[in-house]
Amino acid sequence: MVRIGHWIGSVALAAVIALSGCSKSESTHESASQPASAIKPTVYLLPKKKGVPYFETCAKGAREAADKLGVDLTYDGPTSGSADEAAKMIEQWTLQGADVIAVSASDPAPLAPVMKSARSKGVHVITWDSDTPADSREFFVCQASAEQIGNALCDTLAKDIGGGNADNADGEVAIVTAQMTAANQNEWIKYIKARLEKYPKLKLVDIQPSNDDQTKAQQVTQDMLKAHANLKGVFAISSQAFPGAAEAIKQAGKVGQVQVTGLSTPNDMKKYVHDGTVKSVVLWNTVDLGYLTTCVADALAKGTLKKGATTFNAGRLGEKKIDGDVILLGDIIVFNKDNIDQFDF
Amino acid sequence: MLLLVLIALMLTAGHLEPKFVSSRSQEGLLSHVWDLAMLALPMTFIIITGGIDLSVGSMMALTSVTLGKLYIAGHHPLWLAILAALCVGIACGLLNAIFITKVGVHPLIVTLATYSAYRGLAEGISLPEIYSGFPDWFRSLGQNTYGSLQLIGWLFIIAAVFCAIVLAKTPFGRSIYAIGFNETAARFSGLKVNRAKVIIYTLSGLAAAIVSINYSGLRDNAQANVGLNMELDVITAVVLGGTSIFGGRGRILGTILGVALIHETREFVGWHYHRNEYVPLVVGALLIVAVAANALLMRRSSRT
Amino acid sequence: MDATSTISMELATPTFSQRLWQLAARREYGIAIVLAIIIAGVTTKNHDFLSGENVRDILIHCTQPLIVSCGVMLVIVTGEIDISVGSALALLTAVLGWLASPTHYHWPAWAAILATLALGAILGLINGLLVTLVRIPSIIVTLGMLTMLRGLTVILMSHPRPDGRAGDITDMPYSVRFFGIGKILGISTSLWITAIVVVFTALLITFTPLGRRIYAVGSNPHAARLSGLSVTRVKIFTFMFTGFLVGVATIVTQLATVTSGLGQGFELLVVTCVVVGGVSISGGVGTMIGVVLGVILIQIQSTVLIFLKLGTNAANWNQAIQGALILIAVLIDQVASRGEKRIGGGH
Structure with a gap:
């Protein structure tokens, strides 16, 4: 009796697994099962964190390029944002026979060794959005370095606090980050701190984590607004922190007195820009970033892009400059009331 | 039974993705399993006694930061x-x-507290700096x-055989089951309950240290983020392996199968669907279905 | 049957009714004293801490964890546990956003809210049925649900929007947000709702037969079953109640936008609050006042650290302080109850 029960149970379980395997394989694209060929390069695009609008809009641009160029594109990454998980995915893709792996590094430390090892197995590895040490990749598709991002955030906030003139900026500022351990954010914080020296009247008084939770971001901003009476500006430097901090300022009735800025896709912050809570949002064209990355990956796989090139023809984006091994997307965009409606991503 | 599920999974996988089951791929993916496997061994002992350890991931973080801070920032010798x-x-x-035995607090609460405390200490001590730049010989060890196996793989095999023998054949192993089955009775029959508990929880800490040292070699960094959410994976693997969360029942072989099943499921879902968001869905469902199947079968067998 | 019954058998010392209250009362004093010391300390350093505005904000920070804690407390009192609430909160918020947002399905507010509450109760029902009828340990069921619901939330949030545009849900209509940021008689609606939930739960456990059954089930399920109580029904109720309350917590959100990262670590926060509030993880023991104080003690911490103005590196120690706080709380409790309960060592 017991034995029969065991058999029934295991057969049922096996059936469930098998069924789920078969049924879903039809709906998803079967990129992995096709052998890599010279005509249709297999490109893997790794975001820092899957499921957030920033990277979903990048993926949109990447898919557009992939359809046009005939690239077999796979977009996947850790939904937790864990760099360790990202490293495991790179190792898996190497085994699957990827032609190109494009990495946006949430933390260069654990990723660089894995990327080097993938390169040694004949995979083209590039970085996009966020770089790793130069010897771990062939090219970096760059929208802005961490330093440029830090500077842009700092200059923008100073300008908003100073009422249009950054030199008038005076008062205390604070940062709401993701987790205190988030490597990316810590890199930006480093450059924000450095840039703040340019504005001696601005004093950084606190850095608080939001743990990637909007509610928490709203709460710490609310507390900081009360604890620091002279607080004039907040850097909200994660996709969850920005709307949370903006909401806190709005509810505290401090719109106009306290400025907040950060990185966000325009669609997500339009509401706060229009009601005046947020004067400026810093970002770049994420759709184009995904598009350019896929073009570079395709060219690399087909052998049309070699080290030492100085320009690169990127389809609808036209000629892009290559500076050493860095392919430049273009400028950082500061979205405000006047221009934000021109963008839909 | 778990073995059959595993075989079914591999057959399905082989049908859909022949490359996935090739020995080259499997060997390449093997390095992903050792953290989970290593931590699951002491966790099996702990859960058999009716306890739990939620702090394993945080212990990894604290040991990792210790290693990085001393070697990279403090320039002390690596050994x-x-x-x-x-x-x-x-x-x-x-x-x-000590909190569990001497103070007498429930393990769930103790380790819930140290889950925050250890990782918090790691964050505070490192002021979340990321330490990297370990010497080549150390990295090659990882x-x-x-x-065909990494150092930690061989270490795991030795540890697993050792644990299996201890659990199945020695008085210590029998006392572990006795504690889980009925702690008061175990105490009254003269078993050294507290000593056994001290040993297994300490081993859990040791395993966390070994795993995090290996991680530093493998990925050339040490930081307070190591082992995030690890505890739930480890518990899932052990329970999937047939160890009863109420204690008194469980085997090392079951745990190994549980670890293997989770590992293969996770890698296969990633490999085939390229949808990272499916992984928690499938692993969660697997846990509930497997334990439910087990519970239903147990009830049927106890009735006949 | 299994070890749960043995554990609760051991703990079912005759102390149940009266001495339980004595014990629990002492725990409440303990937390109240710690809270008072903390508040006094911060206020001397920063007088604004006890301003009306700040007290209100602190209470609002407590709303979500407190509402859910009411349910989780009952679950823990019956000797079970629910750690799926964090992911459930994220999923329900995402569902509410999808249903109510004008850019998505744009249901009327009442329909979206009712659907969210119903879905919450259904999630709770699933937990309850798996625990009681299929007899899977609750920690396993809710651990599985925790991972599964998190996955579902990400899938839902990255699903293409009905209007084909990119981006998160950014415009929760005011008719829904009224329950979070609106005011009735000058006091935030979210506080009214929380007060109703807390008072309801307190009345439920003190004055109704169902409340007494919940405690009876937790302190001794065998005896409860023998005296004709349906343990199954009581447990299913507590899980459904928790799920429903997660739905309520979703509605009192202060936020206008919905992202997939909500509620991470919320489950452990709630369990921590409940346990610090003196609810015994082995079941049968726990009071509403204790839980309220526990939630305030844990939630006030972050505000306290910000008001102390310790500088830009201080937040790195937040988690360590939280862990230490829990350890101290259980340590004091254990030492205090040593005298009374000699057999306590173990578990």
Whole structure:
């Protein structure tokens, strides 16, 4: 009796697994099962964190390029944002026979060794959005370095606090980050701190984590607004922190007195820009970033892009400059009331 | 039964993705499993006694930061840093054990508290700096394979055999089951309950230290983010392996199968669907279905 | 049957009714004293801490964890546990956003809210049925649900929007947000709702037969079953109640936008609050006042640290302080109850 029960149970379980395997394989694209060929390069695009609008809009641009160029594109990454998980995915893709792996590094430390090892197995590895040490990749598709991002955030906030003139900026500022351990954010914080020296009247008084939770971001901003009476500006430097901090300022009735800025896709912050809570949002064209990355990956796989090139023809984006091994997307965009409606991503 | 599920999974996988089941792929993916496997061994002992350890991931973080801070930031010799990391791991486990045995607090609560405390300490001590730049010989210990297994793989095999023998054949192993089955009775029959608990929780800390040292070699960094959410994976693997969360029942072989099943499921879902968001869905469902099937079968067998 | 019954058998000392209250009362004093010391300390350093505005904000920070804690407390009192609430909160918020947002399905507010509450109760029902009828340990069921619901939330949030545009849900209509940021008689609606939930739960456990059954089930399920109580029904109720309350917590959100990262670590926060509030993880023991104080103690911490103005590196120690706080709380409790309960060592 017991034995029969065991058999029934295991057969049922096996059936469930098998069924789920078969049924879903039809709906998803079967990129992995096709052998890599010279005509249709297999490109893997790794975001820092899957499921957030920033990277979903990048993926949109990447898919557009992939359809046009005939690239077999796979977009996947850790939904937790864990760099360790990202490293495991790179190792898996190497085994699957990827032609190109494009990495946006949430933390260069654990990723660089894995990327080097993938390169040694004949995979083209590039970085996009966020770089790793130069010897771990062939090219970096760059929208802005961490330093440029830090500077842009700092200059923008100073300008908003100073009422249009950054030199008038005076008062205390604070940062709401993701987790205190988030490597990316810590890199930006480093450059924000450095840039703040340019504005001696601005004093950084606190850095608080939001743990990637909007509610928490709203709460710490609310507390900081009360604890620091002279607080004039907040850097909200994660996709969850920005709307949370903006909401806190709005509810505290401090719109106009306290400025907040950060990185966000325009669609997500339009509401706060229009009601005046947020004067400026810093970002770049994420759709184009995904598009350019896929073009570079395709060219690399087909052998049309070699080290030492100085320009690169990127389809609808036209000629892009290559500076050493860095392919430049273009400028950082500061979205405000006047221009934000021109963008839909 | 778990073995059959595993076989079914591999057959399905082989049908859909022939490359996935090739020995080359499997060997390449093997390095992803050792953290989970290593931590699952002491966790099996702990859960058999009716306890739980939620702090394993945080102990990994604290030992990792110890290692990085001493070697990279403090310029101490690496052997000293490794030794210190091992000691910190043991001390963390010991502290859990003291709270559980001497103070008499439920393990769930103790380790829930130290889950925050250890990772919090790691964050505070490192002011979340990321330490990287370990010497080549140390990294090759983490990365190189020796006869198709990494160093930690061989270590795991030795540890697993040892644990299996201890659990099945020695008086100590029998006392572990006795504690889980009925702690009061175990106490009254003269078993050294507290000593057994101290040993297993300390071992959990030691395993966390070993795993995090290996991680530093494998990925060339040490930081307070190591082992995030690890605890739930480890518990899932052990329970999937047939160990009863109420204690008194469980085997090392079951745990190994549980670990293997989770590993293969996770890698296959990633490999085939390229949808990272499916992984928690499938692993969660697997846990509930497997334990439910087990519970239903148990009831049927106890009725006949 | 299994070890749960043995555990609760051991703990079912005759102390149940009266001495339980004595014990629990002492725990409440303990937390109240710690809270008072903390508040006094911060206020001397920063007088604004006890301003009306700040007290209100602190209470609002407590709303979500407190509402859910009411349910989780009952679950823990019956000797079970629910750690799926964090992911459930994220999923329900995402569902509410999808249903109510004008850019998505744009249901009327009442329909979206009712659907969210119903879905919450259904999630709770699933937990309850798996625990009681299929007899899977609750920690396993809710651990599985925790991972599964998190995955579902990400899938839902990255699903293409009905209007084909990119981006998160950014415009929760005011008719829904009224329950979070609106005011009735000058006091935030979210506080009214929380007060109703807390008072309801307190009345439920003190004055109704169902409340007494919940405690009876937790302190001794065998005896409860023998005296004709349906343990199954009581447990299913507590899980459904928790799920429903997660739905309520979703509605009192202060936010206008919905992202997939909500509620991470919320489950452990709630369990921590409940346990610090003196609810015994082995079942049968726990009071509403204790839980309220526990939630305030844990939630006030972050505000306290910000008001102390310790500088830009201080937040790195937040988690360590939280862990230490829990350890101290259980330590004091254990030492205090040593005298009374000699057999306590173990578990």
